[in-house]
Amino acid sequence: MVRPEVTVDQGTLRGSVGTDLRGDSFFKFQGIPYAKPPLGELRFKAPVAPDPWTGTLDATKEGEVCYHRDPFKPGGPSGSENCLFLNVYTKKLPGVGNHKPRPVLFWVHGGGFFFGSGNEDLYGPDFLITEDIVLVTFNYRLGILGFVNFEDPSLGIPGNAGFKDQVMALKWVQKNISKFGGDPHNVTIFGESAGGASTHLLVLSPMTKGLFHKAIAQSGCALNPWPRGTRGCKHLAPSMGLEGATEKTIYDTLMTKSVEEIFEIQHDLMKRSGPCEHRPLGYVIERSCPEAFIDDEPMKLISSGRFNQVPFMLGFTTAEGMLFDLFFKELGDIREIVPWSFGYEADAPETDLVAHRIQEFYFGDEEYSSKIVSKKYDMFSDCHFIYGICTTALAHASVSKTPTYLYRVSIETELNFLKKFLKIQVPGVSHLDDVGYLFKNITTPEIVPNSIEDTSVRRFVKLWTNFAKIGNPIPGQNDPLLPTVWKPVTNENLDFLDIGRDLVPRRNPYPDRMKFWKQLFAESPAGQGKPT
Incomplete structure (x- = not known):
């Protein structure tokens, strides 16, 4: 087959041809620059629209990734600062037959922003x-x-550059996706983990109006405690040997560092973070900033209705907390489970009391041991994921003019990626396991037709693409893959779909556990309206 070519605003691309799960061909265009390389004076700054090129760009290979250490691959960190590339996959191009523009799915990857x-x-x-x-x-x-x-406005780095990259990529889609047969008026953003939190933040952002039309947040949202970053850069100083330095000095020093040196500073910074604190790096509120990615607290934006009111789907897996075995096996300081958003000080006696209540609720009088590891997973799941996701679903449903759908993933097969990678034996579906039903990855086994893996992939793909097409994951009961009804959440009922070997409509996931966290928050300084 002749290699396909497409002309976008920047110039002409030459792609390649792939083969999908069913043996059909599709077109691949990879390594497309959607912004100028963020190098030199553009380091740390908001992205800038890309320059055109001359001739034909080879779009048959993926572009460089951002410099990072991949926990799923051996070896040290790799990648580049020049990493703002995207990939487009399409079955048909315009001009080949009479095809209507097709819905666009825009994937935001996870990885904790690291x-x-x-x-x-x-x-x-x-x-x-x-x-x-x-x-x-x-x-x-x-x-x-x-x-x-940086809080110093003269430096022009108010934060959230990584999220502004996401916005720039969405703008590129609006300008160019029709050249690939996509419909710029029907774009669904979706992502998992940090990608799920990013998706929710894109829904809340004033920068994204009109750039997308539906959203799916998988295992992550803005109300989880972990996406929030620390305002300002003074916390960087100890990791750079610059205690007491001004922001200008910190910035000037960072600008002299290689990407490898910046990574080592980042590694030291992460080791220094403690309980009841924002993460060192994540989203920050940009108040009084004319080009703010997010300009107020997420819950305030939701409750006031000041967000992109589009059909919204979100959910979680049964054992999200298995994720933490990727980074540490032991339980550690129980105070670290107390979310910063509750408003406690790390060394306050109240923090110890709350930590003790959490430990008692999940473990009772038992000392933590491998025998009760599933309870550890429940605790991490609830604190870091499920409570915030359920709170988000109810909050959106109470104010939005569009439907909100909630799901839980309970399916366990050979496609459960992270649980298999970590060799975890206890029951439950890990964080990241759902991704193995939407995307092929380095561990995907051969999928036997009509096996549970095959049926589950077809079911996930149908649910997600139905939502992308019309904003309803199960529009009727004529599809044997989807033989049920999925009710949207209301401000009174937390209806959800359990996605297991069967699809089962349910209501109010883990009521006792969610009640416990709701009560903890209500009794916290933040829950009582005290400044945090």
């Missing part, structure tokens, strides 16, 4: 592209490169 990319090692298009959609994946800046911020 690692990951949109590339095919984890996010191969082979499953989703079996449906009549156009898929976009991309990279954004990570760690200090994407999320450092």
